[in-house]
Amino acid sequence: MLIQNMKVQRIDGDKFRLHVDLKERVPYRIKKERNNTIVELNQIQKIPGKYVLDPDVKSKLENSSGQAGYLTNISVADKKDRVDVRATLSHEAISNVFVLDKPLRLVVDLYNTYFSSSQSVHAINQLGVKKVRAAQFQISNPHTITRMVFDLTEPTFYSLDTANNNLTVSFYKERLTHAAPAETKFPPPVEQPEPKKEVSPELSKPKAEEKKADLPVEKISSPKPLITEEKIEMPKTLRPEKNVASFPQEEVQQFEPQTISQREQKYHGDVITLKFKDADLRDVINYLGEFAGLNVAHDPEVRGVVSCNLIDVPWDQALDLILKQNKMGRTLEGNILRIAPVQTLTRERDEEQQLEESKELAGPRVTKSYTLSYSKATDVEGLLRSKISERGEVIVDERTNTMVITDVSDRIELIERLLDVFDTPTPQVAIEARIVEATSTFIRNLGIQWGARGIADPFFGNQTSLEFPHKMLIDGAMIPQGIVTKGIGGPLGGYAINLPAPAFTTAVGVSFANVLDTFRIDLAISALETSGQGRIISSPSVTTQNNQQAHIIQGRQIPVQTVANFTVTTRYMNAALELRATPQITAEGTIIMQLELQNNAADFANLVNGIPPIITQSATTTVMIPDGGTTVIGGIYRTEDSITRERVPFFHKIPIIGNLFKSFARTKQSRELLIFITPRILR
Numbered sequence: 001m002l003i004q005n006m007k008v009q010r011i012d013g014d015k016f017r018l019h020v021d022l023k024e025r026v027p028y029r030i031k032k033e034r035n036n037t038i039v040e041l042n043q044i045q046k047i048p049g050k051y052v053l054d055p056d057v058k059s060k061l062e063n064s065s066g067q068a069g070y071l072t073n074i075s076v077a078d079k080k081d082r083v084d085v086r087a088t089l090s091h092e093a094i095s096n097v098f099v100l101d102k103p104l105r106l107v108v109d110l111y112n113t114y115f116s117s118s119q120s121v122h123a124i125n126q127l128g129v130k131k132v133r134a135a136q137f138q139i140s141n142p143h144t145i146t147r148m149v150f151d152l153t154e155p156t157f158y159s160l161d162t163a164n165n166n167l168t169v170s171f172y173k174e175r176l177t178h179a180a181p182a183e184t185k186f187p188p189p190v191e192q193p194e195p196k197k198e199v200s201p202e203l204s205k206p207k208a209e210e211k212k213a214d215l216p217v218e219k220i221s222s223p224k225p226l227i228t229e230e231k232i233e234m235p236k237t238l239r240p241e242k243n244v245a246s247f248p249q250e251e252v253q254q255f256e257p258q259t260i261s262q263r264e265q266k267y268h269g270d271v272i273t274l275k276f277k278d279a280d281l282r283d284v285i286n287y288l289g290e291f292a293g294l295n296v297a298h299d300p301e302v303r304g305v306v307s308c309n310l311i312d313v314p315w316d317q318a319l320d321l322i323l324k325q326n327k328m329g330r331t332l333e334g335n336i337l338r339i340a341p342v343q344t345l346t347r348e349r350d351e352e353q354q355l356e357e358s359k360e361l362a363g364p365r366v367t368k369s370y371t372l373s374y375s376k377a378t379d380v381e382g383l384l385r386s387k388i389s390e391r392g393e394v395i396v397d398e399r400t401n402t403m404v405i406t407d408v409s410d411r412i413e414l415i416e417r418l419l420d421v422f423d424t425p426t427p428q429v430a431i432e433a434r435i436v437e438a439t440s441t442f443i444r445n446l447g448i449q450w451g452a453r454g455i456a457d458p459f460f461g462n463q464t465s466l467e468f469p470h471k472m473l474i475d476g477a478m479i480p481q482g483i484v485t486k487g488i489g490g491p492l493g494g495y496a497i498n499l500p501a502p503a504f505t506t507a508v509g510v511s512f513a514n515v516l517d518t519f520r521i522d523l524a525i526s527a528l529e530t531s532g533q534g535r536i537i538s539s540p541s542v543t544t545q546n547n548q549q550a551h552i553i554q555g556r557q558i559p560v561q562t563v564a565n566f567t568v569t570t571r572y573m574n575a576a577l578e579l580r581a582t583p584q585i586t587a588e589g590t591i592i593m594q595l596e597l598q599n600n601a602a603d604f605a606n607l608v609n610g611i612p613p614i615i616t617q618s619a620t621t622t623v624m625i626p627d628g629g630t631t632v633i634g635g636i637y638r639t640e641d642s643i644t645r646e647r648v649p650f651f652h653k654i655p656i657i658g659n660l661f662k663s664f665a666r667t668k669q670s671r672e673l674l675i676f677i678t679p680r681i682l683r
Contacts, residue, residue: 112143132148273312274309375424435536442668502665560572636671
């Protein structure tokens, strides 16, 4: 909520002043509707992608006919106290206004409007506005929108008028300052036309040409006695709740710059035009003092001439420029403007500063104790050392996390504001990692074994009809009887072609022979086909504070002994799942993470001197992830495909019959490793 407090003061008679205390400066406008005056504050939208549609605009869109018109021209008019940006429309458009941050932009969406202007960018460069841009933002989804974007250098006061089918956005010079408590006139608010009534152009335009009666930024006059002062009770919907935790709002405020103390030079005086040539410095300063309604006093050393040509600049800025050219300075005491050389004012300031420091050191000291909730007192002590005066003292009690500070009252106030900044809750992040390891295996083996033996011998009565050789033995068993080196054995005790499968679970043997077993053929076929799939999922999770490292480990440690100089040393190596993560929450709500992830395992199948080697899978990286999003920080994909063929030279090339002279083995294995990370901000 932007509003901290509101109060109204009666100035004189029927004149009142409304004070609104805000948490931050925002663009605003003042408008009238019937008998009410409305101050509209445009909260800066600091969350990207968030689009807020005003309820009144939503109601108008629901009741509109949906017929679209055109924006035909954009013009910029420079007036005395304002800048008017006028968009010429062919119809009465429905407008929605919101403000975006980084960079600061005022956005006006015109619904049911097509952009047909020839020029889309217009430079302004004054009153806190750099330029205005217009373009077609959306076409019939569900509304046709033309968007006008005003690039701002700072939050400013503006008005918006939609009379006579034209849109006029006026940026005014702000004239309300903290240094002028007297009555300040605002540019007149824009008269909004009542429904179904025609309003003349004269009534719809802001009356910004009236003569200004503002006091300059530094003029201080005695305010009139206040008759009454009434405090306005804020409704429950506007009153900020102190004890209600709202993490998104706290998170946004955590990254916003917080001003502890500042001195920023800004000029808010009335605009003036000066043209002088070799004019006396005193006469020019007297003229500016008369213009601002101030009394002027010159030191005797004030001398110089002025030559300048300044058009439409604040009078206080012109005064500083003229004084700087002549090495002069100024002070304002009440409504008396004193002019003196810079050396004189510097000497006086040094003397006043020494006097203030001496008063400060001579003043009474205050002792206060602060018990910190979210920060360590020892860490905060180092941050506050530079803000403690010479008489100050800081005592830290680590047991209760309490700081006892003794210092003068002025320093105590600054230290309390700093403690409010340092002692803030730190958001926490839950980090979940998921390591997925998938394997796939396929093996196919096919082998063959065969052999033959034939005997022609008179003993069996099947001798040959030749004188020589009269008997014959053909043996196709290459393995001696009773010894099998690979594959399977058969009646012959071996095979001439011995090409079994490298590994098999199935074998079929066939043997053919005659009655006397003088001729035999043995044949064996071995085969194997195996397929498998596996998946291993490891999911470590840990919670830590912002910018603090988290470490989690699960697994085993392998002892490794080394001998050096007759001394046995044992050290342990981790064969475990290990996660180290350091999160950093950004202003946009994303999380930058420094990650170190290891998934190590011991390979007991391949021992070396009784010690298993370590199979390592690790990843080290820095990534940015949205809140609750998941990303893959690493992945390894490995595929092995091998084919082995054993065959008899030349014979394996014979068509069809060649299959009896070769074996086939194929192994295919794939391994895939993926590492997922999901961080979540704990609310």
